[in-house]
Amino acid sequence: MEFRTASLAELTDIAKLFHACWHVSYKDLLSEEVRIEMTVDEAANLWRPSLVEPNGKETVIGTLGTQIVSVFRIGAEKENPENGHLFSLYVNPEVAGQGLGKKSLLEAQSRLRQKGFKTMSLWVFEKNEIAKGLYQSFGFHPTGSSRVDERWKETEIEMSKTLT
Numbered sequence: 001m002e003f004r005t006a007s008l009a010e011l012t013d014i015a016k017l018f019h020a021c022w023h024v025s026y027k028d029l030l031s032e033e034v035r036i037e038m039t040v041d042e043a044a045n046l047w048r049p050s051l052v053e054p055n056g057k058e059t060v061i062g063t064l065g066t067q068i069v070s071v072f073r074i075g076a077e078k079e080n081p082e083n084g085h086l087f088s089l090y091v092n093p094e095v096a097g098q099g100l101g102k103k104s105l106l107e108a109q110s111r112l113r114q115k116g117f118k119t120m121s122l123w124v125f126e127k128n129e130i131a132k133g134l135y136q137s138f139g140f141h142p143t144g145s146s147r148v149d150e151r152w153k154e155t156e157i158e159m160s161k162t163l164t
Contacts (some may be wrong), residue, residue, distance in 0.1 A: 001100060003107045006059040006071065008051045013068045014061065015044035017092050024093040029127050034153055047071075050087075057087065058111065062104050069095050070104040074112055077121055084117030084163065101134055109138070113163045121160040123147070135159050 022038045050059050057075035061068045070091045077085040086108050091101045124131050140159040
């Protein structure tokens with residue numbers, strides 16, 4: 001698996017991967033109403049700003065051969081710019097279960113460490129046991145903070161860890 005910073009030219013592939021995750025991986029996490037609203041065009045609208053004007057964020061794709069199999073976005077935490085943040089991490093559901101999420105998370109941590117961050121935070125859907133298990137296996141712990149984004153209408157919890 002190889003990683004590289006994503007370009008605007010890859011927006012359609014990123015949007016399709018995100019859309020697949022939303023409709024396959026999140027089938028039991030998000031309401032049908034929320035999932036239906038997430039079209040490929042809406043997914044592209046969500047990812048486009050980070051590719052056009054990154055504002056300190058980096059969107060990274062993971063590839064196997066020529067296929068994009070993962071995408072994640074990292075940068076400084078909004079509330080505390082001293083901390084690194086994983087804004088999102090998605091793995092194509094067609095290749096899920098092959099350790100690509102782990103490899104992507106390792107790469108995200110490494111890139112944040114190289115940027116000088118000592119801590120890393122993220123938000124994850126409270127009901128997403130698979131993702132929470134992955135993050136916990138990498139040393140992430142719940143901070144006690146939670147939120148509900150009105151777009152997704154589900155509780156998210158914050159997790160963080162010290163980068164060593």
